[in-house]
Amino acid sequence: MRLIRLWPENSHFDFMRLRRFSFPLSAIISILAVIMLSTVGLNFGIDFKGGTLMELQSKTGQVDVGAVRQTAEGFGFGEVEVQEFGNAGGVSLRFPIQSGGEAAQSAVVQKARDTFGSQFDFQRVETVGPRVSNELVQSGTIGIVLSVLAVLLYLWFRFERELAIASIIGTMHDIVLTVGFFVITRHEFNMTSIAAILTIVGYSLNETVVVFDRTRELMRRYKTMPTEELLNLSINHTMSRTIMTAVTTALSLLALVLFGGRAIEGFAQVMLYGVVICTYSAICISSPMLIYIGLRSSEAAKVPEGKVAAAE
Structure with missing residues (x-):
């Protein structure tokens, strides 16, 4: 029985031609992401901002957000963020950090329960103090920086210089676009978001390594092949x-988005976006970048004749 092939066996699709569109598109999106990050900023969750977060579900399935906001602001606990979420009748309340320590935060929760308990079911209540939120910000930032540096060092030692530079550019591209996704969609940025970013970095690394391993192998086999043709051949060989x-991972994440519930919905959406971006980046960003870096001229001199003959 003949196996189903996801990509034609002898395909010669010209992926390098797409760089004329992918490079300007990625540059524009990356610049917009950086501008929005510096002006609008991330929607930091309670993990990083501190305070009290409550998610309520109306027992009747209907909610007047304006009335809830007016009532909550009348508590005297400062400015309250009130938003609808999820299904009909869902509303979230975010109170700022209160002076007075844990007892003051508990007073906010008790006041809300006493006021809204007859009309709403409390599905989620989280309280984070200022000291804990500051520690989480520091730990999260250090974790991301160290993880990204470790990945970049791995890429530098894993490949020759030109391949490593292209891999690093592709990985940084994926990080910038992922952060831009958080800014544009206003998804809450919390500790789970950091886990999503680090997972996307790992997926990006995996996609790039697979394509570049085949590129390096083909360079030793076809020593005089033009760079564009070589890169096209590498991508066509690994496309299946x-x-x-990408498809199996995306299907799993799509199931989490649709049926995973509120707890992991944001994480699954970011990861699903990351799979698309990483796949696009490996094909349309990292590989074409080797043309401008000058892969063929620099690498041809590095390959010993004995290895070329052995590969052939």
């Missing part, structure tokens, strides 16, 4: 594997 990995 890329499609299989």
